[in-house]
Amino acid sequence: DSGVTQTPKHLITATGQRVTLRCSPRSGDLSVYWYQQSLDQGLQFLIQYYNGEERAKGNILERFSAQQFPDLHSELNLSSLELGDSALYFCASSALPGRSNTEAFFGQGTRLTVV
Amino acid sequence: SQQGEEDPQALSIQEGENATMNCSYKTSINNLQWYRQNSGRGLVHLILIRSNEREKHSGRLRVTLDTSKKSSSLLITASRAADTASYFCATYKDYGQNFVFGPGTRLSVLP
Numbered sequence: 001d002s003g004v005t006q007t008p009k010h011l012i013t014a015t016g017q018r019v020t021l022r023c024s025p026r027s028g029d030l031s032v033y034w035y036q037q038s039l040d041q042g043l044q045f046l047i048q049y050y051n052g053e054e055r056a057k058g059n060i061l062e063r064f065s066a067q068q069f070p071d072l073h074s075e076l077n078l079s080s081l082e083l084g085d086s087a088l089y090f091c092a093s094s095a096l097p098g099r100s101n102t103e104a105f106f107g108q109g110t111r112l113t114v115v
Numbered sequence: 116s117q118q119g120e121e122d123p124q125a126l127s128i129q130e131g132e133n134a135t136m137n138c139s140y141k142t143s144i145n146n147l148q149w150y151r152q153n154s155g156r157g158l159v160h161l162i163l164i165r166s167n168e169r170e171k172h173s174g175r176l177r178v179t180l181d182t183s184k185k186s187s188s189l190l191i192t193a194s195r196a197a198d199t200a201s202y203f204c205a206t207y208k209d210y211g212q213n214f215v216f217g218p219g220t221r222l223s224v225l226p
Contacts (some may be wrong), residue, residue: 002157033213043203043216045159056213090157092214102207103148104214108157 006091006107014115018079025072031041031055032074033104034066035109039086049074070085081114088112091094120217121204134191136220138204139184145207146212147180149189152201153192156214161189194224 003026013019025032025097036059045058049068061065063081068074078085088111092104129178140218146165150158163211164180164187171178177190182216201219 002191012132042218045213045215048213058213070161092158102146102204103160103163105160106158107151109155111155 002105002107004091004107005095006089006110008110009108010111010113011012012113013081015083016079016109017081017114018077019081019087019112021033021076021078021091021106023074023076023091023093025074025091026105028104029093029095030072031060031094032072034060034074034076035090036087037090037109038084038109041087043090046076064104072107078112083114086112121202121220123141123220124218125218125221125223127225128194130194130196130224130226132194132224134194134198134222134224136202138189140187140204140206140217141185142213144182147178147187148170148185148205149178150203150205150216151175151199152203152219154200158203159203191222194222196224196226198222199224 005024030051032094033048036044046060047066048056052068063079066076083095088109090109092106093102120139148159148163152158161175162178164178175192180187201221203216203219205214205216
C-alpha cells in the first residue's frame with residue numbers, strides 16, 4: 001500500500017460528460033502529480049500541485065483542470081469527455097520537491113471509460 | 116518528448132533466469148527511479164539511484180547508472196513468475212518538477 005488513495009477505481013461515462021477524480025496523498029506529502037496512461041501514449045504527466053499551488057504543467061488539455069485543497073487532497077476535473085480520454089489516471093505524491101532522494105508514490109489509479 | 120526510453124520493449128524469459136532492462140535519457144537528472152506495474156494496476160516504486168551513485172542493490176534488484184552515457188540498467192536476478200509486469204524508468208529534474216517516464220519494458224517470466 002503506497003498510502004495514496006484514489007477514488008473512484010472505475011468510472012464509465014458518456015461522451016460530453018464531466019467527471020471528477022479524487023486523490024488523497026500520503027500523509028505529510030505536499031506535492032501531488034497527475035498522470036494519464038493510455039495504451040498508445042504511455043504515462044503522460046498532466047499537472048503538479050505543491051501545497052495548494054500549481055507548480056508544473058504538462059500535456060494537460062484545456063478541458064481538464066485540477067486543484068489541490070487546503071487538506072492537500074487533489075481533484076482532477078475532466079469535462080466535455082471524448083472517447084480518446086479513456087485511460088488510467090494516476091495520482092502520485094511526494095515530499096518536498098528539489099531533493100535528490102525525491103521519489104513518487106502512486107495510487108492504484110482510476111480507470112476511466114468513455115462510451 | 117519523453118525523457119526515458121526503455122529497451123527492450125518486451126522481454127520473455129524462463130523462471131530462474133536473469134532479466135536485464137535498459138533505460139536511456141536525454142538531459143541531466145537529479146535521480147533515476149524504476150517502477151513496476153502489474154497489469155492495469157498502480158505503479159510500485161522499486162529503487163532510486165541518485166546522479167552521484169553508480170550502482171545500487173535491493174534484494175534481487177541491481178540498478179546501475181552511467182551519467183556519461185545517460186543510461187541505466189535494471190537487473191532482476193533469479194526471476195520468478197511473480198516478476199511478470201511492466202517496468203518503467205523515470206527521471207526526476209528539479210526545475211521540471213515532475214517525473215518523466217519511459218514507455219516501459221513488458222517482462223514475462225514463464226514457469
